Amino acid sequence: LPLQEIVDKYPDVYFGSIIASDLTTARNFIRLFPRQYQALYLEGLIAGALTETGNIGIVSAFPSVQVIRRQNGFILGVQDAAEMLDKDVSIYVKYVGDWYLPAEERDIAETLITQYDVDVITQQTDSGSPLDVAQEQGVWFIGKDMDIVGHYGWSDTDTVAVSFDTRWEVLYDHMLGEFMAGEENPTTVLYLGMDSSIVLADGTEFPTVDIMNDNKVGLEAISPAALPLIPDEILQIVEQRRDQMIAGEWDPFEEHAFISNGTGLDLEGAPVPAAGTEVKAAGEMPTDEWLLSLFSFDLAGVDILE
Numbered sequence: 001l002p003l004q005e006i007v008d009k010y011p012d013v014y015f016g017s018i019i020a021s022d023l024t025t026a027r028n029f030i031r032l033f034p035r036q037y038q039a040l041y042l043e044g045l046i047a048g049a050l051t052e053t054g055n056i057g058i059v060s061a062f063p064s065v066q067v068i069r070r071q072n073g074f075i076l077g078v079q080d081a082a083e084m085l086d087k088d089v090s091i092y093v094k095y096v097g098d099w100y101l102p103a104e105e106r107d108i109a110e111t112l113i114t115q116y117d118v119d120v121i122t123q124q125t126d127s128g129s130p131l132d133v134a135q136e137q138g139v140w141f142i143g144k145d146m147d148i149v150g151h152y153g154w155s156d157t158d159t160v161a162v163s164f165d166t167r168w169e170v171l172y173d174h175m176l177g178e179f180m181a182g183e184e185n186p187t188t189v190l191y192l193g194m195d196s197s198i199v200l201a202d203g204t205e206f207p208t209v210d211i212m213n214d215n216k217v218g219l220e221a222i223s224p225a226a227l228p229l230i231p232d233e234i235l236q237i238v239e240q241r242r243d244q245m246i247a248g249e250w251d252p253f254e255e256h257a258f259i260s261n262g263t264g265l266d267l268e269g270a271p272v273p274a275a276g277t278e279v280k281a282a283g284e285m286p287t288d289e290w291l292l293s294l295f296s297f298d299l300a301g302v303d304i305l306e
Contacts, residue, residue, distance in 0.1 A: 004029055014179050014186060016172070021065035023293050025188035032171045033066075033292060035193030036144075037073025038245050039164035039209040041252040042238055043122070043142050044077020046162050046211075048089055049234040050140050050226060053119045057112030058093045059105050060124040063265040067124050069295045074122065074142075075302055076252050081234055092116050093298075094305040102127040109133035116305075120161070128154060135159045140226065143213070150215035157214055157223035165212040170198045191288040195248030207246055211238075218242060254285035263304045264297035272297045 001022065003015045007029045019033040047056050056078060061067055075091055082089040092112055096104045106129040112118040113133065122142035123130040131148065134141035135155055143163025148154050151165075171192055178186040194207040213221040219239050222230065244250035262275025273279050279297070280286055286295070298304060 014175055016175055019066075019189075019191075019292050021293050021296075023189060023289055027185060027188070030175060030186060030188050030190060032175070032190040032192075034166050034168070034171065034208045035191060036164070036166060036209050037070055037253065038194050038251065039211050040070055040073035040144075041077040042211050042242055043162055043164060044074040044079075045081045045234055045238050045241075046077075046222060046226070046230065047074070047120045047122065047140070047142050048078035048081025048087070049085065049230045050161055051087075051089060051120045053117045054087060054089050055116055055118045055120075056089060056091050057109070057116060057118035057121045058091065058124060059108045059112070059121065059130045060093050060095050061099045061126075062095050062097055063296075065265070065267075065293060065296050068264055068298060069291060070144075071124060071302075072258075072295070072299045073252060075299050076256050079301055080237075084233055084237070085231060090116075091302045092118065092305055093302055096125055100126045102129045105129035106133055110137075113137050113139055131155055131159070147212045147215065149213055158225050160213060161223045161226040162211050162213050162221050164209060166209050167198060167206045170196050170206070170208040173198050189288055189292070191292060193251075194242070194245040197246075211242070251285060253291065255282060257282040258286075259300040261298035261300045261302055261304075263302075267294065267296050270294050270296065276300065 003017050007015050007026045014028055016030045016032055019031045025031055078089055078091055094108045105125050105127050109130040110133055120140045121134050131141050140161045141159050143160055147165050148163050149157055149160050171190055192208045197205050197207045199205045210217050211221045257278055258280040260273035260277045260279055264272040266272050
């Protein structure tokens with residue numbers, strides 16, 4: 001954290017740094033991250049409804065708090081959809097070893113489809129290889145971090161069922177607002193979600209994260225080809241939960257119990273809980289600090305492949 005080394009030298013400057021899992025702060029050293037798991041939960045609902053084989057695959061980077069927390073949001077959405085539709089759904093995760101390894105990501109995506117009969121695939125990596133494989137193999141792709149179709153044109157809605165986008169500007173706007181107000185003790189752990197937003201000059205309001213696809217948001221972001229395949233009760237719950245999260249009235253990590261899968265990343269002083277352990281009861285909201293630095297275990301019901 002090289003910024004940390006100079007914050008005392010410039011006391012009138014705000015320094016901002018993205019959180020991986022370390023939460024070191026100082027009076028003017030602000031750590032920030034978006035609640036992407038909220039949009040990932042909505043994606044999970046859609047993925048769980050779309051799968052016909054009952055097998056969903058995640059091409060993932062490596063076990064870390066950030067990766068596992070985001071995956072867990074998606075997993076909860078898949079499991080809720082499966083329960084609502086009385087479907088048996090398996091979620092397979094295979095790690096690549098880094099954020100950007102295109103050849104390895106391709107191999108894993110192909111393995112998930114050919115060996116595990118996956119017909120919906122997503123990723124926690126950064127190359128376009130899983131998307132390419134989904135397009136080639138004719139399976140649904142669930143995107144992350146960007147509007148793949150509308151912003152980049154890398155695919156179309158015949159492959160991309162839905163994606164999500166992050167508006168980092170909402171976090172920066174909050175920091176700038178406190179700075180312009182002369183706040184000498186700004187918020188030092190900034191973890192904003194769908195109930196925080198930015199209003200553009202034309203009046204358009206964007207929450208921190210949202211499902212997005214082909215320049216559309218909300219239910220309209222779901223691929224027109226995928227939409228008829230998703231039962232009405234899932235569409236209704238996607239819309240309802242999105243509205244509730246934008247209003248700050250609901251959160252998937254508060255609603256659900258956290259039951260350990262027995263897999264994840266052992267941290268110093270915080271080993272992965274044994275399989276079946278209830279770490280958090282339903283109806284309790286974990287602290288931001290715990291979610292950002294200690295949520296290092298997979299939730300029950302996921303298959304971590306070697």
